[in-house]
Amino acid sequence: xxxxxxxxxxxxxxxxxxxxxxxxxxxxxxxxxxxxxxxxxxxxxxxxxxxxxxxxxxxxxxxxxxxxxxxxxxxxxxxxxxxxxxxxxxxxxxxxxxxxxxx
Amino acid sequence: xxxxxxxxxxxxxxxxxxxxxxxxxxxxxxxxxxxxxxxxxxxxxxxxxxxxxxxxxxxxxxxxxxxxxxxxxxxxxxxxxxxxxxxxxxxxxxxxxxxxxxxxxxxxxxxxxxxxxxxxxxxxxxxxxxxxxxxxxxxxxxxxxxxxxxxxxxxxxxxxxxxxxxxxxxxxxxxxxxxxxxxxxxxxxxxxxxxxxxxxxxxxxxxxxxxxxxxxxxxxxxxxxxxxxxxxxxxxxxxxxxxxxxxxxxxxxxxxxxxxxxxxxxxxxxxxxxxxxxxxxxxxxxxxxxxxxxxxxxxxxxxxxxxxxxxxxxxxxxxxxxxxxxxxxxxxxxxxxxxxxxxxxxxxxxxxxxxxxxxxxxxxxxxxxxxxxxxxxxxxxxxxxxxxxxxxxxxxxxxxxxxxxxxxxxxxxxxxxxxxxxxxxxxxxxxxxxxxxxxxxxxxxxxxxxxxxxxxxxxxxxxxxxxxxxxxxxxxxxxxxxxxxxxxxxxxxxxxxxxxxxxxxxxxxx
Amino acid sequence: xxxxxxxxxxxxxxxxxxxxxxxxxxxxxxxxxxxxxxxxxxxxxxxxxxxxxxxxxxxxxxxxxxxxxxxxxxxxxxxxxxxxxxxxxxxxxxxxxxxxxxxxxxxxxxxxxxxxxxxxxxxxxxxxxxxxxxxxxxxxxxxxxxxxxxxxxxxxxxxxxxxxxxxxxxxxxxxx
Numbered sequence: 001x002x003x004x005x006x007x008x009x010x011x012x013x014x015x016x017x018x019x020x021x022x023x024x025x026x027x028x029x030x031x032x033x034x035x036x037x038x039x040x041x042x043x044x045x046x047x048x049x050x051x052x053x054x055x056x057x058x059x060x061x062x063x064x065x066x067x068x069x070x071x072x073x074x075x076x077x078x079x080x081x082x083x084x085x086x087x088x089x090x091x092x093x094x095x096x097x098x099x100x101x102x103x
Numbered sequence: 104x105x106x107x108x109x110x111x112x113x114x115x116x117x118x119x120x121x122x123x124x125x126x127x128x129x130x131x132x133x134x135x136x137x138x139x140x141x142x143x144x145x146x147x148x149x150x151x152x153x154x155x156x157x158x159x160x161x162x163x164x165x166x167x168x169x170x171x172x173x174x175x176x177x178x179x180x181x182x183x184x185x186x187x188x189x190x191x192x193x194x195x196x197x198x199x200x201x202x203x204x205x206x207x208x209x210x211x212x213x214x215x216x217x218x219x220x221x222x223x224x225x226x227x228x229x230x231x232x233x234x235x236x237x238x239x240x241x242x243x244x245x246x247x248x249x250x251x252x253x254x255x256x257x258x259x260x261x262x263x264x265x266x267x268x269x270x271x272x273x274x275x276x277x278x279x280x281x282x283x284x285x286x287x288x289x290x291x292x293x294x295x296x297x298x299x300x301x302x303x304x305x306x307x308x309x310x311x312x313x314x315x316x317x318x319x320x321x322x323x324x325x326x327x328x329x330x331x332x333x334x335x336x337x338x339x340x341x342x343x344x345x346x347x348x349x350x351x352x353x354x355x356x357x358x359x360x361x362x363x364x365x366x367x368x369x370x371x372x373x374x375x376x377x378x379x380x381x382x383x384x385x386x387x388x389x390x391x392x393x394x395x396x397x398x399x400x401x402x403x404x405x406x407x408x409x410x411x412x413x414x415x416x417x418x419x420x421x422x423x424x425x426x427x428x429x430x431x432x433x434x435x436x437x438x439x440x441x442x443x444x445x446x447x448x449x450x451x452x453x454x455x456x457x458x459x460x461x462x463x464x465x466x467x468x469x470x471x472x473x474x475x476x477x478x479x480x481x482x483x484x485x486x487x488x489x490x491x492x493x494x495x496x497x498x499x500x501x502x503x504x505x506x507x508x509x510x511x512x513x514x515x516x517x518x519x520x521x522x523x524x525x526x527x528x529x530x531x532x533x534x535x536x537x538x539x540x541x542x543x544x545x546x547x548x549x550x551x552x553x554x555x556x557x558x559x560x561x562x563x564x565x566x567x568x569x570x571x572x573x574x575x576x577x578x579x580x581x582x583x584x585x586x587x588x589x590x591x592x593x594x595x596x597x598x599x600x601x602x603x604x605x606x607x608x609x610x611x612x613x
Numbered sequence: 614x615x616x617x618x619x620x621x622x623x624x625x626x627x628x629x630x631x632x633x634x635x636x637x638x639x640x641x642x643x644x645x646x647x648x649x650x651x652x653x654x655x656x657x658x659x660x661x662x663x664x665x666x667x668x669x670x671x672x673x674x675x676x677x678x679x680x681x682x683x684x685x686x687x688x689x690x691x692x693x694x695x696x697x698x699x700x701x702x703x704x705x706x707x708x709x710x711x712x713x714x715x716x717x718x719x720x721x722x723x724x725x726x727x728x729x730x731x732x733x734x735x736x737x738x739x740x741x742x743x744x745x746x747x748x749x750x751x752x753x754x755x756x757x758x759x760x761x762x763x764x765x766x767x768x769x770x771x772x773x774x775x776x777x778x779x780x781x782x783x784x785x786x787x788x789x
Contacts, residue, residue: 004618006732007721009659010301012622014717016648017294018710019629024287025706029638031683033283035645038676039629040290042652045668047297049661051304051726054735060306061297062661062746063753064249068293069664069671070765071256074772076676078260079282080683081776082267086279087687088783089272095283098276101351113756134767138774184757227778234771241764253761257768264775270782278779304731316730324720 009050017043030083030093034076041072113184120182123189126167126197127240133159134233141226149217149224156229157208163236164201170194181246185307188246191610192442196243196374199449203366204236206457210359213464213582215477216269228268232363234261239371248296248306251375252289255335258368259285265364266356277355284348285338292335298328314382339372342431343400346424350412353420354478358467361416362460365423366453373430377445380434394434395534399541402428406545409552415463416478418552419456422504425549426452429519432538435526443607444518450603451515451596455503458589462497465582466490483556485565492583494560496590501553503593506546511596516546618658625651638684642677649673663747 016039023036045065052061083093090098121128133156140155171194181188211217216224238257245251263285267278300306302325303316317325338345353361383390405425412418433445467477469490476482487494503512520539527535596602628647635641649672656665726732735741754762 004615004658006726008618008622009655010721010726011718012625012655013297014714014721015626016629016652018714018717019633020290021713022633022706022710024283025710026703030279030283031638031680031687032641034286034683035632035641035680037283037286037290038645038672039632039648040287041293042649042672044290044293044297045664046652046655047294048300049656049659049664051297051301051732053660053741054732055304056735056741056743057749058305058757059746059749059753060249061300062664063750063758064252064300064306065661065664066667066750066754067249067253067758067761067765069667071253071768073671073676074260074768075256075282075286076679078263078772078776079286080679081779082263082275082278082282083683084686085267085779086275089275093687095279098279100273100276101280101354110752110756117756117759131767138770183760186760225778225782227774231771231775234767237764237767249758249761250764253764253768257764257771260768261771261775264771264779267779270779301726302729304729304735322720322724323716324724327717327720 006050006053009046013043013046013050016040016046028094028096030086030095031080033095034079034083038072038076041068044068117183123170123182126163126170126201127237129159129163129166130233130237130240133163134230134237137226137230137233141230144226149226152226152229153208153211156233157205159233160201160205160208160236164198164205167194167198167201171198186247186250187241187244188309189244192377193244193374195446195607195610196370197240199446199453200236200239200243200367200370203370203453203457204232204363206453207232207359207363207367209585210362210457210461210464212578213461213468213585214357214359215464215468216357218468218578225268228265231261231265231268232360235265235363235367239367242371243374245375246307246309248299248308252293252296255292255339255372256289258339258371259289262364262368265360266352268360269355269357273355274357277352280348281352284345288338288345289335291331292333295328295331295334298324299332302328309378309382318383336372336376337397339368340376340427340431341369341401341424342427343397343404346401346404349424350417350420353423354414354416358416358460358464361419362457365419365456365460369423369427370449370453373449376431376434377442391435391530391532391534394431395538398428398431398435399538400428401425401431402542402545404428406549406552409549412552413480414476414478415480415483415556418480418555419459419463422549422553423456425545426504429516429542432523432542433519435523435535435538442610443604444515444522446607446610447600447604448515448519451503451511451593454589454592454596455500455510455512458496458500458586458593459504461582461585461589462493462500465493465586468578480556480559483559484563485560487560488565493586494557496586497560498557499590499593501557505550505553507550509597510593511600512593514597514600614658618655621651621654621658625655639681642680642684645680646673646677649677660743660746662745663750 020036020039020043023039024033027033027036045068048061048065048068050061052059052065055061086098087093092098136159137152137155140152144151171191211228235258238254238261241254242251242258245254263278263282266281267274296306299317303313305313307313334345337343338348341349352364356364402425405421405423405428409418409421409425412421430445430448463478466483466486470477470482499510503510506512506516520543523535523539523542527539625648628644628651632641632644632648635644649668653665653668653673656662656668727736
């Protein structure tokens with residue numbers, strides 16, 4: 001038997017997920033928004049791992065979390081390349097000040 | 104998993120299944136070949152890279168057609184450790200996707216970046232498009248949520264980069280917005296996926312047992328999980344709550360890429376959505392309401408906002424949102440829908456769309472690089488007398504998108520409406536009737552903004568002195584031939600829809 | 614076991630709080646490091662030992678370093694990094710996020726996942742994770758997950774090549 005209640009893992013993950021969303025919605029800095037997105041991905045990973053405890057032969061959750069990590073790393077690399085590229089044009093990374101496109 | 108024998112047997116089955124992945128192998132070889140060729144050849148050999156790209160796509164198309172033919176004798180199966188599912192529906196979508204990519208390949212030489220003398224057109228362009236196509240192929244067949252997520256991320260990451268490929272200020276901003284919205288929505292989708300895993304104990308979707316578990320008891324948790332999961336899908340479809348990115352990205356990205364985005368990733372995700380829709384139990388109306396609401400809102404947003412646009416690319420962006428709404432409305436029809444009307448609509452929409460974007464680029468080049476805004480609609484004033492063929496073709500593309508006879512867009516819309524009408528009788532849901540009325544009304548509204556550009560070209564006097572800089576003759580002839588072929592396709596498919604209907608009607612969803 | 618779980622859970626949540634309150638971007642990044650390490654510890658307690666190591670190597674060692682380099686290369690005036698807590702939209706989004714959080718927590722508590730049939734079956738059959746996941750992860754990556762594994766190869770190639778290209782070329786004629 002597993003000693004720790006499953007829902008405790010899920011609540012921690014939910015807290016991380018909501019923090020991530022809050023960062024994405026409020027921060028006026030693209031890198032902070034990126035950190036928010038990473039937090040959301042980590043929350044999903046924590047969920048996957050917590051559920052995977054009950055799936056010991058197939059381990060679908062744990063393996064998926066591994067792939068998610070790879071994707072997150074690739075996404076961060078691309079996002080930072082794009083952020084630095086934008087910074088070279090605009091001299092800022094505040095998404096509200098980067099608005100040459102019509103809204 | 105301990106015994107050694109089991110692993111060997113498993114590997115043997117994977118080896119056998121890899122024959123079914125033939126089109127994907129060809130695509131991967133094209134991808135790697137382009138990667139190496141881009142490093143090997145000098146920049147001036149851009150046409151050589153282009154022909155490698157087009158050749159790889161043609162080869163993929165042939166292999167996919169072979170797969171389609173062998174598929175027609177009703178084999179439907181899970182393969183690759185149940186990651187993918189092969190049926191006529193999936194293979195047809197693959198055929199459609201590679202066809203659309205091939206059209207994109209023919210659009211690329213028209214883009215200002217390709218024609219410009221500075222040669223800042225990069226070979227990376229080609230293999231990123233191939234990477235998107237690999238992702239789209241796998242999304243169209245995915246039966247495992249992890250597979251779906253990875254393939255979708257491959258599409259997304261390559262798309263974020265492609266948006267930046269004008270290498271200018273606007274393009275940088277477009278790709279920044281795209282990656283922020285995209286990564287946010289895919290993180291939401293992943294969280295939803297993890298909850299779905301918790302609810303069902305498996306990431307393998309579509310098995311009868313999975314369907315009964317997931318649709319058994321609609322509770323708060325069930326709604327939360329499915330709505331989070333829907334976020335990523337709606338983002339890729341540019342549907343209602345996640346459509347904000349579309350106009351900005353369409354305005355900033357290179358036009359062939361935009362034409363590609365408005366068809367290929369959308370069609371791949373639609374294939375996945377329709378698989379889900381076929382699993383919905385017919386009795387459950389909650390999901391009919393939810394999808395119906397999103398479809399209606401998407402149609403409204405797309406068609407109404409398009410009015411106020413004065414940039415042709417933004418106008419086409421809102422038009423594509425509106426069209427996605429029409430396609431989503433088809434999900435409502437659920438298990439028993441008439442697939443052929445959906446597929447026919449998809450084909451007619453993409454031909455008209457590609458024609459429109461080809462013309463946008465041809466005109467943008469005509470208005471000249473020195474013009475600050477080559478995509479503004481006011482440029483088009485009185486251009487009909489100067490560029491007759493192109494203007495008429497633009498009129499045809501717009502009329503087909505709006506659904507006016509004698510163009511293929513009309514027959515496609517008629518088929519779609521008749522299918523909705525049949526299903527209204529079948530399901531007896533007032534909701535479907537309202538959606539039908541609304542979509543008919545909105546296609547009338549759409550006529551006004553679709554005719555905005557043709558009105559400028561034909562009825563307004565030519566005020567600005569257009570620099571009559573003649574483009575190089577080769578590109579001129581190439582553009583004319585491409586435009587003629589696409590416009591003829593719009594007309595021919597109206598008079599003889601049987602050319603593709605015969606193939607479409609064999610298609611079944613597994 | 615239980616003690617360690619609550620210890621690391623508290624640490625993770627404290628770090629998350631710190632992350633929310635930090636004004637400077639670099640503080641944000643370092644509290645993010647704390648969160649990542651806390652999550653790695655939680656992974657160990659959930660039996661995912663290999664994943665915990667990967668978390669530290671890939672996230673703390675790779676992604677976070679990337680983010681810090683990103684911060685370094687985009688230094689701006691400090692006032693742009695902070696957020697204006699009192700502004701209207703921030704309060705609205707705080708309320709929205711709190712509503713979402715309470716909804717999730719309510720859902721988890723009112724219908725615990727332990728009631729799902731598959732989890733109950735696993736508990737009855739005593740089929741929960743007991744041993745290290747390392748051997749089975751290795752075998753799974755080469756059998757069941759072979760196709761996703763190869764797909765990540767293309768994904769990483771695309772990310773590397775695309776990111777380099779994007780930074781390498783500038784279309785000078787059209788810089789406005």
